[in-house]
Amino acid sequence: MSTPEVTQNTRRQWYVDHCGQESTMNLVQLLEQALVEPGLYQFAELLALPTVQKLQNDPATRPLYQLVNLFTYGTYQDYTERKGDYPELTPNQLHKLKQLSVMTAAAGKQVLPYAELQSSLEISEPNALEDLLISTLDDGLVHGKLDHRQHQLLVDSVEARDVAPNSENLTNLSTNITHWLDKTNTMLQTLDSVIETLTDRQQLMGDTTSSSKSPESAQSPAHGIDEEAAQWALQKLASLT
Numbered sequence: 001m002s003t004p005e006v007t008q009n010t011r012r013q014w015y016v017d018h019c020g021q022e023s024t025m026n027l028v029q030l031l032e033q034a035l036v037e038p039g040l041y042q043f044a045e046l047l048a049l050p051t052v053q054k055l056q057n058d059p060a061t062r063p064l065y066q067l068v069n070l071f072t073y074g075t076y077q078d079y080t081e082r083k084g085d086y087p088e089l090t091p092n093q094l095h096k097l098k099q100l101s102v103m104t105a106a107a108g109k110q111v112l113p114y115a116e117l118q119s120s121l122e123i124s125e126p127n128a129l130e131d132l133l134i135s136t137l138d139d140g141l142v143h144g145k146l147d148h149r150q151h152q153l154l155v156d157s158v159e160a161r162d163v164a165p166n167s168e169n170l171t172n173l174s175t176n177i178t179h180w181l182d183k184t185n186t187m188l189q190t191l192d193s194v195i196e197t198l199t200d201r202q203q204l205m206g207d208t209t210s211s212s213k214s215p216e217s218a219q220s221p222a223h224g225i226d227e228e229a230a231q232w233a234l235q236k237l238a239s240l241t
Contacts, residue, residue: 011040020049024061027051031064035071036092041100041141043072044162063087073164075101077120098123099136106142106155114151126151194233 015034019027031052034040046052047068055065066085070078076098079086089097098121105120106112114129123129133153136142144155 011037012042012045015040016045016049019046020051022051024055024058027055028061028064031068035067036090036096039139041096041103041159042162043068047072067093071097071100072162075104075120076122077101080122095132095135098132099139099141100161102133102136102153103141103158103161106144106153107158107161109155112153112155114153117153190239198233 015030015037019030019034022030031046034043034046052065052068055061063086067087067089070086071093076094079089079097101121102117105117114126117133118124118126118129121129121132123132130146130148133142133146137144137146141159142153142155143157144153146152147154
């Protein structure tokens, strides 16, 4: 079964629409294809479909359901710990699962040593690991670069994976968002204070200028007030970082 040509943004929706209405036989084929579909790396919407959920009730299709769950939330290490729960992986499935595992390992890090990945992914040859990392970078899953000399991946950012309900990652995400909101509110309050103070000082500078008897006497105080306000504003803004 082949999919029509679809854009990056519609791949997942295409599978969600078709998997939600297919018979079990076609559903199995669609899910197997989805797991190796280029550009498709999030599967939670597929996993949540009633048609897919039913697969876990049948011993014949339960391994495939477990595999979709693995690709949604798990890693290669999870696979090796419970291989008996899953179908045997094809080379393309294995490659994508290792890419997903790199994403998980790189999340929240700036430096990821090759040795750590070689151990968790069971890749003995550094060149083979670098091939995997290059494909992961090229696919836009991880943003960064390889440090060949130090044998490490330098991470700028990582695309998001699905987060399992009630997982520790979801709790951490909620905590981080709350912290970010608190910090943002503090920044906005400080900026409001800076704007209000600068407005008051500007008004004072205008009043001083208008009441001065000569341009020379007005310029010095006005310049002094303006410079003082600028220094104060810079200090307040610096405290936000």
